[in-house]
Amino acid sequence: MTISVNGEIREVVAGTTLGALVATLTRAPSGVAAALNETVVPRGQWDSTALGDGDRIEVLTAVQGG
Amino acid sequence: MADDLLTIGDTTFSSRLIMGTGGAPSLDVLERSLVASGTELTTVAMRRLDPSVQGSVLSVLEKLGIRVLPNTAGCFTAGEAVLTARLAREALGTDWVKLEVVADERTLLPDPIELLDAAETLVDDGFTVLPYTNDDPVLARKLEDVGCAAIMPLGSPIGSGLGIRNPHNFQLIVEHARVPVVLDAGAGTASDATLAMELGCAAVMLASAVTRAQEPVLMAGAMRRGVEAGRLAYRAGRIPRRHFAEASSPAAGLAVLDPERPAF
Numbered sequence: 001m002t003i004s005v006n007g008e009i010r011e012v013v014a015g016t017t018l019g020a021l022v023a024t025l026t027r028a029p030s031g032v033a034a035a036l037n038e039t040v041v042p043r044g045q046w047d048s049t050a051l052g053d054g055d056r057i058e059v060l061t062a063v064q065g066g
Numbered sequence: 067m068a069d070d071l072l073t074i075g076d077t078t079f080s081s082r083l084i085m086g087t088g089g090a091p092s093l094d095v096l097e098r099s100l101v102a103s104g105t106e107l108t109t110v111a112m113r114r115l116d117p118s119v120q121g122s123v124l125s126v127l128e129k130l131g132i133r134v135l136p137n138t139a140g141c142f143t144a145g146e147a148v149l150t151a152r153l154a155r156e157a158l159g160t161d162w163v164k165l166e167v168v169a170d171e172r173t174l175l176p177d178p179i180e181l182l183d184a185a186e187t188l189v190d191d192g193f194t195v196l197p198y199t200n201d202d203p204v205l206a207r208k209l210e211d212v213g214c215a216a217i218m219p220l221g222s223p224i225g226s227g228l229g230i231r232n233p234h235n236f237q238l239i240v241e242h243a244r245v246p247v248v249l250d251a252g253a254g255t256a257s258d259a260t261l262a263m264e265l266g267c268a269a270v271m272l273a274s275a276v277t278r279a280q281e282p283v284l285m286a287g288a289m290r291r292g293v294e295a296g297r298l299a300y301r302a303g304r305i306p307r308r309h310f311a312e313a314s315s316p317a318a319g320l321a322v323l324d325p326e327r328p329a330f
Contacts, residue, residue, distance in 0.1 A: 006114040025117050031124050032115060033157035040152045058114065060153050064096065064123045065111025066086040066137040066164060066273060 086273025227254025256292030263296025
């Protein structure tokens with residue numbers, strides 16, 4: 001299936017969880033948040049959140065700013 | 067200062083300088099600037115995670131024991147800002163947010179309608195909201211009415227270094243506010259920070275003035291002292307401005323001297 005991760009189109013196998021996807025970007029145990037189709041998914045639910053075709057995922061962290 | 071604490075929401079600070087982390091040439095310079103500034107509250111932005119980036123501003127703040135204040139910089143609508151604040155809460159474990167909702171890239175001026183909308187939503191959602199706002203006393207009052215924990219008016223556009231363009235508006239905002247008023251944006255040098263505090267601001271927020279100075283660490287120390295000096299002057303109560311001189315030496319007891327017979 002095809003999903004969008006931080007604006008990039010990716011092919012992932014069906015049944016991929018949000019937790020598995022974030023793990024491909026970072027192993028940081030904190031400081032990271034994810035939104036699935038414009039809704040925040042708490043970290044504790046990442047591994048039980050299965051992604052679907054066409055999902056848009058944003059994975060954010062803190063950077064210098066303000 | 068220990069006998070003159072700043073309280074925002076349920077938290078007290080001994081420093082009245084809030085520093086941003088944006089614009090620093092390196093994490094090392096940022097760290098030394100933060101230490102020199104004495105700040106206890108520091109903003110960060112939320113951006114897409116880039117796996118190639120080495121080092122993290124969060125680890126610097128953690129090492130220094132400085133509280134993190136996520137902002138919603140780059141948001142143009144209430145919806146974007148609310149989602150960004152919720153992501154920041156999830157990522158950083160804080161329900162504090164420096165709320166920024168700007169109208170356009172050129173001026174980065176706040177969009178008052180979107181700002182007020184986002185502020186109300188976030189307060190209802192349990193956030194401690196510190197809004198970056200125009201220097202508009204009416205908008206400041208409305209932001210306070212919806213429950214914002216502080217009011218952060220701009221002195222002049224972000225990064226402009228033009229100081230406080232309308233000190234009178236700041237006085238109007240300060241006179242009415244029951245929450246801390248924080249100069250946010252526009253400070254260019256230490257005297258700008260001092261003026262803000264003399265006008266009755268509870269604190270000063272700045273980033274570029276330090277991080278983009280030729281010597282950021284020196285400027286951080288200057289800002290710290292500028293804020294302290296202005297705060298002390300505000301508490302001390304300045305003398306009234308006069309049109310004419312008022313002698314500080316006594317008029318009584320002057321010797322009677324013959325001006326026709328100088329001694330030299």
